[in-house]
Each structure stands twice: as C-alpha cells, then as structure tokens.
Amino acid sequence: MIAKEYADHLEVKDIRDFELDHIFDCGQCFRWEKNEDGSYTGIAFGKIVTMKYDKETETLKLFGSHKSDFDSVWYDYLDLGRDYGDIKKILADKDDVMRQAVEYGQGIRILNQEKWETLISFIISQNNNIPRIKKCINSLAETLGTKAGEYKGRAYYKLPTPEVLAEASQADLAPCRLGYRAKYLVATAGRIVEEGLESLEVLGGEEICGREALDALLCYCGVGPKVANCIALFSMKKFDSFPIDVWVRKVMNQCYGIDENDMNGMKEYAAEKFGEYGGIAQQYLFYYITHKKK
DNA sequence: GCCCAGGAGAAGG
DNA sequence: CCTTCTCATGGG
Numbered sequence: 001m002i003a004k005e006y007a008d009h010l011e012v013k014d015i016r017d018f019e020l021d022h023i024f025d026c027g028q029c030f031r032w033e034k035n036e037d038g039s040y041t042g043i044a045f046g047k048i049v050t051m052k053y054d055k056e057t058e059t060l061k062l063f064g065s066h067k068s069d070f071d072s073v074w075y076d077y078l079d080l081g082r083d084y085g086d087i088k089k090i091l092a093d094k095d096d097v098m099r100q101a102v103e104y105g106q107g108i109r110i111l112n113q114e115k116w117e118t119l120i121s122f123i124i125s126q127n128n129n130i131p132r133i134k135k136c137i138n139s140l141a142e143t144l145g146t147k148a149g150e151y152k153g154r155a156y157y158k159l160p161t162p163e164v165l166a167e168a169s170q171a172d173l174a175p176c177r178l179g180y181r182a183k184y185l186v187a188t189a190g191r192i193v194e195e196g197l198e199s200l201e202v203l204g205g206e207e208i209c210g211r212e213a214l215d216a217l218l219c220y221c222g223v224g225p226k227v228a229n230c231i232a233l234f235s236m237k238k239f240d241s242f243p244i245d246v247w248v249r250k251v252m253n254q255c256y257g258i259d260e261n262d263m264n265g266m267k268e269y270a271a272e273k274f275g276e277y278g279g280i281a282q283q284y285l286f287y288y289i290t291h292k293k294k
Numbered sequence: 295g296c297c298c299a300g301g302a303g304a305a306g307g
Numbered sequence: 308c309c310t311t312c313t314c315a316t317g318g319g
Binding site for chain 2: 027028122123125126127128129130131132133180181184221222223224225226227230243244245246247248286290
C-alpha cells in the first residue's frame with residue numbers, strides 16, 4: 001500500500017472496509033474531531049493530521065502530513081495491513097445479531113494507538129461519558145502537555161509525559177476536572193516512571209498473549225478488567241480482548257439473553273463464539289448498540 | 295432536577 | 308470467593 005505525494009496532501013488508494021465515522025466514533029479514541037466537510041482532524045504519536053475518505057474511489061487523503069509519517073505511523077495506526085473483509089465474513093456468519101452489527105459498523109477498524117495515551121485515557125473513561133472524557137483528555141493535554149503545532153489556526157497539544165504527570169499536584173490537575181480519577185493517574189504515572197515506558201511497550205509484542213497483557217495491566221492503579229481489556233485491544237493488538245462496559249452488558253443481554261450481571265458468562269460466551277476476534281466483534285456490537293435508533 | 299456514563303477500589307460478608 | 312458502597316463531574 002503506497003501513499004502518493006501531492007502538493008498539499010497524500011493519497012492512498014484501494015482502501016476498503018473503512019469509514020472514518022465508524023473508526024473515530026466507536027469509543028476507542030478520544031482525540032479526533034469531525035470537520036464540516038466530513039474529514040477528521042486529530043493528533044496521535046505527536047503528529048497532527050486531517051483525514052478524508054472517499055468511498056466511491058476507495059481513496060484516503062491525508063492533509064498536513066508527510067509520506068514518511070504515513071509509512072512510520074498512519075499505516076499501522078489505521079491497521080491498513082489487515083483484511084477486515086475476511087474478519088467480517090467470519091463474524092457475520094456466526095449469527096444474525098453479528099451479521100447486523102457488522103453491516104451497521106462496516107467501516108470500523110481497530111486503531112493501534114499509543115500505549116501511554118491509551119492507558120491514561122481509559123483510566124479517565126471509568127464511570128464517565130464519552131463527551132466528557134474527550135474534554136478531560138484535551139484539558140489534560142492543554143494544561144500539562146506540550147504544544148505539538150497548529151492546524152488551520154488551532155493549536156494541538158501532546159499529552160503530558162509520565163514524568164510530568166507523576167510530579168503533578170492535585171492543584172495542577174484541578175482544571176482538568178478529572179474528579180477522583182486524578183489520583184489514579186498520578187499513581188500510575190509514578191509507576192511508569194519507575195518501570196520505564198518499555199514496560200508497556202513489551203506488552204504489545206506478539207510473544208505476549210492477551211491474558212499476560214491483562215494481568216500486567218491490572219496492576220496499575222485505576223485499571224480494572226474493563227479498562228485493561230480496552231488498553232490491550234486498542235494499543236496492543238490483543239484482538240481476543242473483550243471489554244465489557246454498560247453498553248456491552250446491554251447488548252449481550254438484549255441480543256444473546258445473558259444475565260446483565262453475569263460478566264463471566266459474557267466473557268466465556270465471547271471467547272467461545274468469537275475467539276481470536278472477540279475484540280473486533282465487541283466493537284461492532286458497541287457501535288451497533290450505541291448508534292442504532294430505537 | 296435527575297439519571298447515568300466505555301468502572302475501580304475498599305470494605306464487608 | 309461474591310456483594311455493596313463510595314468516589315467527582317457534568318452530559319443529556
């Protein structure tokens with residue numbers, strides 16, 4: 001897959017099973033905003049970019065980015081090397097619920113996000129709603145992070161490093177309105193400073209199985225089963241992860257008849273039925289239950 | 295004004 | 308092991 005370089009943008013052709021609305025609005029990321037023309041602007045790995053996808057020509061355009069950024073960051077970030085058509089076929093054949101969910105969120109891709117960002121983002125996400133999670137994260141970046149650059153007159157900020165966050169006082173964090181989660185962040189940042197960011201990086205390796213990654217993640221303050229599964233899925237390529245939040249509980253109850261309080265039952269059902277693609281199935285279900293009109 | 299949100303930690307059984 | 312309570316904030 002090759003990105004062609006034009007005067008003011010890049011173009012990548014032959015991209016299928018792809019829809020920016022599905023990718024950026026399925027609850028896996030919090031730092032992308034939709035523009036009036038349907039494009040999205042955001043920041044990841046310290047790079048600001050605007051993406052626009054045209055379904056007719058199966059072409060993705062990237063503005064404000066260099067070809068080297070596509071090769072080193074965006075190709076992997078968007079998981080462009082994976083054939084979601086194959087995975088969707090496998091999942092859709094499981095039952096009519098999945099068939100509908102896959103059709104509904106046909107353009108979903110599991111992003112390969114930064115581990116540190118995903119760790120703190122999902123600590124913030126607990127018992128919180130998505131619009132407010134976005135506000136908290138942006139506020140954290142603007143308050144304690146560093147400026148990455150500007151795009152169309154707007155400034156974009158990187159999230160604070162573990163070192164900065166570990167040294168932050170509660171007064172420093174007060175403007176971010178994180179609530180009781182603020183102390184979880186500082187505690188986890190402190191541990192990351194002790195261990196080094198490599199302690200997170202190694203968990204993304206292929207030789208580390210999903211269960212191992214979860215066990216390691218559960219040791220961080222503010223990281224429980226649901227948050228650990230999100231981090232493993234959205235930043236470590238552990239596609240057998242199956243995050244269970246209130247929405248997944250709803251859809252598993254309504255569509256598969258599992259008791260709303262039986263988390264173990266849901267986990268086992270997903271492992272048995274969706275196996276290595278449990279996390280991807282979960283994202284189709286999440287998008288379906290949170291977007292379909294009643 | 296009220297219910298709830300991509301829950302986790304702590305305490306108690 | 309499992310259940311219940313508490314936590315801070317504001318979106319809808």
